[in-house]
Amino acid sequence: MITLNNITKNYGTLTAVNDISLSVNEGEIFGLVGPDGAGKTTIIRMLTGLLSPTSGSLTVLGAANPESVKDHLGYVPQKFSLYGDLTVMENIRVFGSLCGQSEEQIDDLATHILDFTKILPFKDRLADNLSGGMKQKLALAAGLMHQPQLFFLDEPTTGVDPVSRRDFWRMLFKLNKEGTTIFVSTPYMDEAELCTRIAFLHNGRIVSCDSPQGLRRTYPYKVLELKTNDRNIKEHLAPCPLLDINMFGEAYHLVVEDMAAAVQIKSALAAANIAVAELEEIQPTLEDVFVALASEVA
Numbered sequence: 001m002i003t004l005n006n007i008t009k010n011y012g013t014l015t016a017v018n019d020i021s022l023s024v025n026e027g028e029i030f031g032l033v034g035p036d037g038a039g040k041t042t043i044i045r046m047l048t049g050l051l052s053p054t055s056g057s058l059t060v061l062g063a064a065n066p067e068s069v070k071d072h073l074g075y076v077p078q079k080f081s082l083y084g085d086l087t088v089m090e091n092i093r094v095f096g097s098l099c100g101q102s103e104e105q106i107d108d109l110a111t112h113i114l115d116f117t118k119i120l121p122f123k124d125r126l127a128d129n130l131s132g133g134m135k136q137k138l139a140l141a142a143g144l145m146h147q148p149q150l151f152f153l154d155e156p157t158t159g160v161d162p163v164s165r166r167d168f169w170r171m172l173f174k175l176n177k178e179g180t181t182i183f184v185s186t187p188y189m190d191e192a193e194l195c196t197r198i199a200f201l202h203n204g205r206i207v208s209c210d211s212p213q214g215l216r217r218t219y220p221y222k223v224l225e226l227k228t229n230d231r232n233i234k235e236h237l238a239p240c241p242l243l244d245i246n247m248f249g250e251a252y253h254l255v256v257e258d259m260a261a262a263v264q265i266k267s268a269l270a271a272a273n274i275a276v277a278e279l280e281e282i283q284p285t286l287e288d289v290f291v292a293l294a295s296e297v298a
């Protein structure tokens with residue numbers, strides 16, 4: 001469905017995408033995962049034909065020029081521009097008319113898609129008056145007016161509340177089950193978990209590409225989860241052989257070479273009179289994996 005061969009994109013002297021190669025198969029939900037500025041938007045814009053690579057080659061649905069297959073591609077850009085002074089239905093009709101369909105076809109399809117994206121009850125509401133989550137659903141609906149074979153979504157849930165994000169992903173799963181291949185970028189590791197395969201992007205390079213389970217298997221360290229209310233843990237554990245400490249919600253993830261470090265950690269905590277609710281080995285999260293991979297290449 002997609003191949004990228006040694007793709008580089010420079011903006012002046014800045015290399016935004018650096019010698020990237022990957023392929024995406026039909027039926028996948030492929031995630032491009034990385035922090036702000038990693039190069040996600042640039043890659044999606046090259047794959048949708050909006051930007052040309054500086055060097056390297058690519059194919060999308062078998063075509064070297066994505067422009068030539070654009071009727072089969074859907075694209076929800078990161079900054080989707082809705083017509084705020086038009087209603088939901090009017091916005092959708094605009095996108096339908098760009099696909100060269102008759103008015104009747106557009107109305108039938110729009111009703112079906114607005115129903116699918118659960119915004120049909122709001123079809124007469126001005127886009128400006130939609131909540132953030134509903135705006136994203138409208139963006140998804142607009143992208144679907146193409147009935148795409150391959151659907152690109154650039155950080156579609158950034159800034160959307162957790163419930164709407166879950167709702168949004170349910171729709172992506174359903175679309176995927178119905179045969180649409182999905183290529184989605186996200187900075188969220190919980191969304192990365194939902195993809196069939198992900199490419200971790202860091203400073204324009206792919207640092208690893210595999211299924212979430214495969215990436216976890218490559219993790220070379222152990223992670224101990226420490227639950228405590230104390231917020232000076234880094235200080236107390238300074239003498240211990242820790243590779244890294246990161247906060248995850250209310251807990252700390254302590255990265256260690258091997259479990260022998262646990263004994264030292266426990267005695268350092270006891271010496272500092274720290275009440276520990278829990279200290280146990282856990283499976284590394286994708287965020288643990290990403291942090292380790294990113295620091296290897298930094």
Ligand SMILES: Nc1ncnc2c1ncn2[C@@H]1O[C@H](COP(=O)(O)OP(=O)(O)OP(=O)(O)O)[C@@H](O)[C@H]1O
Binds near residue numbers: 016040042
């Ligand atoms: N038109 C441009 N001109 C110059 N630099 C650019 C341009 N577009 C992007 N960049 C730079 O290229 C790098 C990659 O940007 P890109 O938008 O692709 O990353 P991203 O992973 O999508 O991040 P974000 O979520 O912040 O958009 C960044 O350093 C960005 O500042």
